[in-house]
Amino acid sequence: MVALAGTESDTQLIARAVGDLVRRTRFPVAFGGLARDDSIHVTSVFGARTRSLDGLVVRSGRGLGGKALLERRPRVALDYRSARGITHDYDGPVLGEGIATLFAVPIVVAERTRGVLYCGSWASAPIGDAVAAPALRVADEVAGELRVRDEVERRLSAARPAAEASVLAPAVQDELRETYAELRGIAASVTDAALRERLARVEQRLASLSRSGDVAPSDVRLSPREIDVLACAALGATNSEIAESLALKEATVKSYLQAAMAKLDASTRHAAVLKARRAGLLP
Structure with a gap:
C-alpha cells in the first residue's frame, strides 16, 4: 500500500x-x-x-x-x-x-x-x-486505518480520469459529486489530522473540477459539517439518509441545513446547493 x-x-x-x-x-x-x-x-x-x-x-x-x-x-x-x-x-x-x-x-x-x-x-x-x-x-485500530487508506486511494484513482477531462459529461459530473460526498463522509470518521488535511485538499480539487467560468466570488463560509450535509443533499438524500451516512441525529442534520441555507440566503435546500456551487463550495 x-x-x-x-x-x-x-x-x-x-x-x-x-x-x-x-x-x-x-x-x-x-x-x-x-x-x-x-x-x-x-x-x-x-x-x-x-x-x-x-x-x-x-x-x-x-x-x-x-x-x-x-x-x-x-x-x-x-x-x-x-x-x-x-x-x-x-x-x-x-x-x-x-x-x-x-x-x-x-x-x-x-x-x-x-x-x-x-x-x-x-x-x-x-x-x-x-x-x-x-x-x-x-x-482493529490498525485494520481500520488501513481500510480508510484503501478506500481513499480507490476513490482518488477513480477520480483521476475525470480530473484529466476538460469538459465533464453529466454522468461523470454526477459520479464526481457522489465521490466528493463520500470522501466527506470518510474524512468525518478519520482521527489522523494529517490525513484529514490531505483529504481536504483532495476535496478542494474535486470541487474545482466542475466549476465553470460563472463562479461568483463569495465571502460565505460554511462549516465542515454544513458542507458535509449539503454535499449529501446535493445527491437528493433525505434528512434521515444524510443522518445515517454521516452518523448524525436527524435533528442535527436539519440544524446544519438550516444554518447553511441562512448563510447562503436560500429558502430551500435545492437553492442552497445551487448557490454553494456558484460560490465554488460544492462540485
Missing part, C-alpha cells in the same frame, strides 16, 4: 501500534509488521532486550505468527519453547530474546490478513481478557 502524502508510512503505523501494545497490555515486549509476499515482515520492535527480532520474516503457516496470518485468528503460546501445534522455525530469534509467552494477533481487512502484531513476556504468563482485549483493539 502506498502511503498518502502527509500521513504515516506503513512502518510508522506499525511502530505506533507496537508501542500501544506494550502500554495497553503491560506485556514488556511487542513487535509486528505488515504482510508482503505471503510473509510477515517485522518492521518494529518495542521493549526488547536484544536485537534478535530485528528484520524477522515469518512465512505463512510457519511459527505462531504464521499460523495467525494463515488462519486469520489470534494464536497464543503460553510456554513457547515447548509449544505444540506450531512449527519452531523461529526459535532462534524468539528464544534469543528470552520470550516465554507469546501472543500473536492478525490485522484483518476485508477477510484478508494484512499484518500480525505480537506481544510477549520473558516469563510464562496467562493471556486473559485484560491482555487479549486491548491487543485485539490495537489490531
Whole structure:
C-alpha cells in the first residue's frame, strides 16, 4: 500500500501500534509488521532486550505468527519453547530474546490478513481478557486505518480520469459529486489530522473540477459539517439518509441545513446547493 502524502508510512503505523501494545497490555515486549509476499515482515520492535527480532520474516503457516496470518485468528503460546501445534522455525530469534509467552494477533481487512502484531513476556504468563482485549483493539485500530487508506486511494484513482477531462459529461459530473460526498463522509470518521488535511485538499480539487467560468466570488463560509450535509443533499438524500451516512441525529442534520441555507440566503435546500456551487463550495 502506498502511503498518502502527509500521513504515516506503513512502518510508522506499525511502530505506533507496537508501542500501544506494550502500554495497553503491560506485556514488556511487542513487535509486528505488515504482510508482503505471503510473509510477515517485522518492521518494529518495542521493549526488547536484544536485537534478535530485528528484520524477522515469518512465512505463512510457519511459527505462531504464521499460523495467525494463515488462519486469520489470534494464536497464543503460553510456554513457547515447548509449544505444540506450531512449527519452531523461529526459535532462534524468539528464544534469543528470552520470550516465554507469546501472543500473536492478525490485522484483518476485508477477510484478508494484512499484518500480525505480537506481544510477549520473558516469563510464562496467562493471556486473559485484560491482555487479549486491548491487543485485539490495537489490531482493529490498525485494520481500520488501513481500510480508510484503501478506500481513499480507490476513490482518488477513480477520480483521476475525470480530473484529466476538460469538459465533464453529466454522468461523470454526477459520479464526481457522489465521490466528493463520500470522501466527506470518510474524512468525518478519520482521527489522523494529517490525513484529514490531505483529504481536504483532495476535496478542494474535486470541487474545482466542475466549476465553470460563472463562479461568483463569495465571502460565505460554511462549516465542515454544513458542507458535509449539503454535499449529501446535493445527491437528493433525505434528512434521515444524510443522518445515517454521516452518523448524525436527524435533528442535527436539519440544524446544519438550516444554518447553511441562512448563510447562503436560500429558502430551500435545492437553492442552497445551487448557490454553494456558484460560490465554488460544492462540485
